Amino acid sequence: MPYDIVVEGLHKQYGRLHALKGVSFKVPRGSVYGLLGPNGAGKTTTIRILVGLIKPSGGKALIRGYRAGSILAKRYVGYAPERFSIAGSWRLLDFLVYIGRLYGMPRREAVEKALGLLDWVGLGSFEDERFAGLSAGMKRRLGLAQALMGDPSILVLDEPTEHLDALGRVELLGKIRSLAGEGRTVLFSTHVLAEAEQVVDRYAIIHRGRIVYEGSRGGSRSNRLARIEVDRPDALALALDAAGFNYSIQGNQFLVDTRGEEERVLRLILETGVRLLKYEAGLGITETFLRVVEGGVE
Numbered sequence: 001m002p003y004d005i006v007v008e009g010l011h012k013q014y015g016r017l018h019a020l021k022g023v024s025f026k027v028p029r030g031s032v033y034g035l036l037g038p039n040g041a042g043k044t045t046t047i048r049i050l051v052g053l054i055k056p057s058g059g060k061a062l063i064r065g066y067r068a069g070s071i072l073a074k075r076y077v078g079y080a081p082e083r084f085s086i087a088g089s090w091r092l093l094d095f096l097v098y099i100g101r102l103y104g105m106p107r108r109e110a111v112e113k114a115l116g117l118l119d120w121v122g123l124g125s126f127e128d129e130r131f132a133g134l135s136a137g138m139k140r141r142l143g144l145a146q147a148l149m150g151d152p153s154i155l156v157l158d159e160p161t162e163h164l165d166a167l168g169r170v171e172l173l174g175k176i177r178s179l180a181g182e183g184r185t186v187l188f189s190t191h192v193l194a195e196a197e198q199v200v201d202r203y204a205i206i207h208r209g210r211i212v213y214e215g216s217r218g219g220s221r222s223n224r225l226a227r228i229e230v231d232r233p234d235a236l237a238l239a240l241d242a243a244g245f246n247y248s249i250q251g252n253q254f255l256v257d258t259r260g261e262e263e264r265v266l267r268l269i270l271e272t273g274v275r276l277l278k279y280e281a282g283l284g285i286t287e288t289f290l291r292v293v294e295g296g297v298e
């Protein structure tokens with residue numbers, strides 16, 4: 001299966017703050033991938049590395065095999081940031097045409113494309129409005145339209161449903177699905193799990209800079225997480241890393257994605273020689289995610 005996005009052992013430090021602590025995931029071509037996590041988890045940081053706005057402190061991020069941020073990688077990517085903003089005096093159509101011209105489109109083609117996209121994102125009657133007059137949700141829609149002007153194979157959308165009303169959210173999720181239906185790859189972030197579950201093919205839950213869970217929608221998704229407490233967390237972390245298990249850690253509490261291999265995880269604990277203080281298995285994703293959002297593993 002070809003992967004459009006490959007992230008391996010990604011680290012990012014902002015001064016002393018370790019925002020990403022070894023994030024790894026792969027996005028299959030033509031799929032919808034959700035990056036889920038509470039505020040401050042590291043979603044935006046991951047996305048900004050993928051689109052080349054910031055550099056990782058370590059690890060790999062590849063777009064179609066090219067280093068994220070390189071010109072070759074950027075060719076493939078359309079990006080809608082968390083807070084899309086331009087000078088307030090821009091009229092919507094003029095702005096999109098300008099973007100199209102930057103992509104080298106002849107003026108007529110750019111106008112046609114811009115009008116089509118404004119219509120598609122639900123801003124059809126606002127072509128002559130100025131950016132300053134838009135609501136937050138409308139700005140979001142324009143952000144999506146500009147991301148599509150270059151006809152990208154890969155779309156990276158940071159919290160695309162934020163500020164949209166209930167109907168707008170449903171519509172947007174439908175659009176994300178239809179983009180994948182056209183063969184595009186879509187990576188988007190959100191902190192609303194229920195929302196993501198409707199449209200993603202695969203998703204990762206990111207918490208405190210680590211992937212806690214990575215998998216596909218449905219199937220064996222639930223009951224794979226285990227909460228584990230040991231006396232020497234550092235030793236267990238090393239063993240889990242070596243065995244390739246995803247986990248998040250807080251104090252001496254681990255949340256481990258057992259991938260259904262609970263026996264292996266338990267054997268790992270025994271072999272590492274740490275003392276097991278607590279083992280709670282079969283945690284559902286939704287429940288776990290909500291706890292995480294509500295402020296920590298415990």
Ligand code: ATP
Binds near residue numbers: 042
């Ligand atoms: P949100 O939904 O709130 O945007 P997020 O999951 O996207 O959350 P990030 O924005 O990636 O999270 O932030 C991860 C961590 O890195 C947070 O602790 C944040 O405060 C910190 N951080 C992000 N950008 C910077 C920066 N430029 N300088 C210093 N710290 C930063």
